[in-house]
Amino acid sequence: MGIEAQGGQKTAGANTVAPATGKLGVMVVGLGAVATTFIAGVEAVRRGLAKPIGSLTQMGTIRLGKRTDNQSPLIKDFAPLADLKDIVFTGWDLFEDNVYESAAHAQVLDKAMLDQLKPYLETIKPLPAVFDQYYVKRLHGTHVKTGKNKRDLADQVIADIRAFKKTVDRVVIIWCASTEIFITPSAVHQSIEAFEKGLDTNDIGISPSQIYAYAALSEGVPFANGAPNLTVDTPAMVELSKKNAAPICGKDFKTGQTMMKTVLAPAFKARMLGVSGWFSTNILGNRDGEVLDDPESFKTKEESKLGSLDYIFQPELYPDLYKDLYHKIRINYYPPRGDQKEAWDNIDIFGWLGYPMQIKVNFLCRDSILAAPIALDLVLFMDLAKRAPSLRSIGIQEWLSFYLKAPQSAPGLYPEHDLFIQSMKLKNTLRHIMGADLITHLGLEYYD
């Protein structure tokens, strides 16, 4: 007999996840459009000026038990997440602007809102960045650390983390900085030892994002990556993450176009509709758009955005439907639009007997408005993972794939891109760590 809420799979008790006592320090790498919208948004919510729309940790519920049990607490009441009032922010950037100045420059939030938050936002001033223009061609910054080699720079980031740790109870680091050039994993990424040697010899395969990640993981601090950079997606960083119980997850916030893709593609596949082409284009005018205008940074983004369809459609299982799919992605820098990106998708599908049809999606979104709640949720869930005995030492937190364009998974395991499978996985992981019954959606018991 199947049961929808499956008992007997409890492995953890609620009391085994450590409570979120004290202050959670959030160190943000890159205080640009996304980061300042995230920080200002948290402060606006703390003051009751606005609602945390788009944040599952703040607004989402989780069903417990059978559908007839009528038990759906808020996620934040079910799992011991840090309270927004306990979050303390700091960060790094290669420009000296404080968070108020940077938010004003990004022009995402309106002036009236920013002015109410100004006294607080002005207090958050960036620490000098680890930066090298070789890895982000379009930026020139002055607020940058100098050191005799990459090891020295990593040590300076470690010193920043240690100093901040003295003022808070726990720390999480999140990368909200620019997209770096495309880097293929090489020998230096294969083990902690090789990586540390590479830090000493200034190996070109080690980018600034990897230096921050190494520093975080060495200090046992969870590290989330909002950009498509290689960063922690290497054997060396997975090893370090496990060794120091410092959770990592995938990369690149899944916000606009890819979010829609991972909703639509599973629907076509579920109904066995074929897809012959998927053309995605974007215009974007913020600094991120400017950085992505460089072909080497674009390549990193392109790879991250391309992955989802192949995994969802499984052309090897369904050659008649998806083998010849032509998938193309363009991003064009178009300054007049600022952060208000516009994305178009043309999808050529085919149905019964091969008859073709078309779908057009035109998403006029606000990039940072979509990304900010994802940054918040990732930070809170990574902090939870660090306090959950069954999660903290496993390295990759695959249950957070829900938020990422390029989820990370165990070696040899294909990543799960379907948004609804990801959502179920996330919620079942929360049930699991809190000792609640998992939900299988079988539901035969209602028909006994």
Ligand SMILES: NC(=O)c1ccc[n+]([C@@H]2O[C@H](COP(=O)([O-])OP(=O)(O)OC[C@H]3O[C@@H](n4cnc5c(N)ncnc54)[C@H](O)[C@@H]3O)[C@@H](O)[C@H]2O)c1
């Ligand atoms: N907004 C979205 O919907 C979305 C979705 C997915 C991914 N992303 C990624 O998030 C990242 C941030 O986007 P954004 O719109 O805020 O960009 P942005 O250009 O406004 O901000 C990036 C900031 O990072 C800083 N920076 C760059 N390299 C750094 C380094 N090594 N150390 C410290 N600071 C550094 C820059 O000076 C800048 O202030 C980008 O990589 C973008 O691709 C955004």
